[in-house]
Amino acid sequence: MDGIVEFTQGPATEDFGDDKFRFAVEACPHGMVMTDAAGRIVLVNSEAERLFGYQRDELLGEPIEVLLPARMRDAHLQYRAAFARQPETRRLGTGRDLLGLRRDGSEFPIEIGLNPIATGQGTLVLGLIVDSSERKRTDRLKDEFVSTVSHELRTPLTSIAGSLGLLVGGAAGRLPPTATRLISIAQINSQRLVRLINDLLDIEKIESGQVAFKFQRLDARALVEQVIELNRGYADGFRVRMRLDATAAAETYADSDRLAQVVTNLLSNAIKFSPPDGEVAVTIEQRDQAVRIAVRDHGPGIPAEFRARIFEKFAQADAGDARQKGGSGLGLSIVKQIVTRLGGTIGFEDAAGGGTVFYCELPAWAQVAAREIDVERSADAARILLCEDDPDTACALREGLRPAGFGVDFAHSSGDAVARARAIPYAAIAVDLDLPGDDGVGLIRVLRAQPESYNTPIIAMSADGSWDRGEGETAKLNVLECLAKPVNVDRLAQVLKRGIGRRPNGRPRILHVDDDRQVLDLVARALGSAAYVVSAGSIEEAHSALTAQQFDLAILDVSLGAVSGLDLLPDLRSRDGAPMPVIVFSAHATDLAANAQIAVSLNKSGSSLKELVAAVHDRLMLQCSPAGAKST
């Protein structure tokens, strides 16, 4: 079997002690490469040989950069220099994704973990390497599956539920009693199917972290009052009363839609399992660090044998009973996922005098406001450091920037800012020039002096928005822009986006779709020095590339076998939904003037590669010229 180290040919027993470390390294399922203080490879395991297609003799003594695509090497040298000054363990999967270069010249996505080891001869670095292409592929398949299920199942259900709803509603006139009963059974069950699909998609999305939570400061009491109001009709159907006990506003930091979903679920469970004429009581308490929302029913209680599984998927105390109550068996499982993502906890206990109390505890706002590292940022968010001493302003900017794709960490003092910028490679730093203690300009000077942030885009914010960009020293600090306070968050997002430029290494990303491999190669070569080009030989490949990464521009062939490259147009959007500029590069002259998304249409036979390159430059310069400032 592949990957199992042969022990039979091993050393004599007395040497086994030393060799077991070597065996362990060889048996490790991850690629392992160790470098010396000069960045030269001193150790390679079998998995690394397999991943990169080299024999270890070919690698030993070579700089680690041979394993990276040429265009990434300069940046990596800089990164390595910074790492050497401040070595720090980086766990697998925590850094950004990189590309590996195989011996045959092909590239593949990798994740790496780094472990510095201090020795007498300087710092050795042990790198763990995992091929992430399979993970990326499965992620993509899952995404596609979810979106297909969502659309393909709901479309026929729309017709079914719609037709049944019209019949039940009397749109087709009065029906015979038996037909009415049958149609109503069909309608109730079609609605149940809709709920089940929604729940399934919901839990899948929440589990995979795809749901963007919109955190905001909110009053739990106001939210619960609203939810109670919305569920009054439902409670009336069960002849159950609802009561709210809350003395004061209880501020928390949560996504209001999701929190409402949690409370709705707890309430509807409590209502469902209440005896007729029963009462469901909701209490909200502000505790030291948390806001506690509790829902008490007077139902039969949770059977002992079910308690351990209650938050599991498809867990129902009594399947027959639950079916009768119309549950999907996913409700509490979803609730638990949501509460966890909201940074809270959920639980239940027997209520004194019978019934059950379900409660969730969410972080109190005051607690959150003090939290400096943005733990709720989405995985692909660009990390920004915000140096701002007022927590309310800082939180508001964090909330405002999150939907634009940023994760925002705070530094409330210059000292914090310097330390944090040294530890974390921020995509950009925003500095309030009126920081107490040190002045903001002084902070920027320090940031520029340290290697970790010497070329990080910096944006200043000041009371009057003025910045002496004239001559002298301040000009050298290379501040992108100075915004007036109070800062308009949209404007800040815009400046940040422009300043951060394009990944990787600030190069624009281009998607090229053509079914002619030769054309793909030619174009990739022609543009390779200026941009990162992903070549797709079919619509399917293009779709995969689009789900996996963001692009700044697309080059499309119109005829791709039986289909048209223009079918891709609706999918060619940036993260914020804006249409991506498109250059049509096709064998047939096409009149595409009508479509605003198409920037240029070039005829393969009539125009040279040079014209295409010029068009690409022209198009991208329009978009990212200010980012050029960053590389100085």
Add this chain to the structure above:
Amino acid sequence: MSAIRILHVDDEPDIREVVDISLGLNPDFEVHACSSGAEAIAAAEQWWPFLILLDVMMPGMDGPATLTLLHSNPQTADIPVLFMTARAQTREVEHLIGLGAQGVISKPFDPMTLAPMVQGHLQAVRRDTLRRIFMRRVKADTAQLKNCQAELVGDAGPAALGRVRNIVRGLAGAAASLSLDGISNAAVAVDKAVTARLDDTAMQTDVAHALDRLISRLENERQEPSAAVA
């Protein structure tokens, strides 16, 4: 009298039919269905709906692409659009609203409340926007009525009279819903004259006179700055 024109766009014939019946529960709605974005753009330019219900996921040109094209054409740019989507996650809804839609209805929808929901969205639209859209329709209807007027000089048969009646009934209802009483009353007068003529209780000249008054009313109204066409 169908006063409020709604254009519905969906590639699924079954959904078109369900929506047609659901919206038909409000007798004020006149629904025209299209199966693609391209068809919808043509219909929006020639039929002047007060509102467009637009499916998001369609083959070829999808809902957002259709909306972009509608917005880029001054003749259709101000027609309010409601998206209908089977993927109504919060993020998608925000994205769609961000594109400039008036609202989003998630699928499956409740067929018994679809019409009131659409009515609610229409109430949120500024009245002068709807008037502007209506005046574009008035321009085309006036031209058609003038053609009919020419036919009526001869001894017009029931067919020509029927055409006139269809046009004026639409005008009367829509104008009434926008409180354009002058147009509405003049159109109702033509409707009455045509009906009487078809019953043989009125003269051809009665119809012609009523029609003259309506046409001059329409032309005046179009020149009034308050209802000027953008």
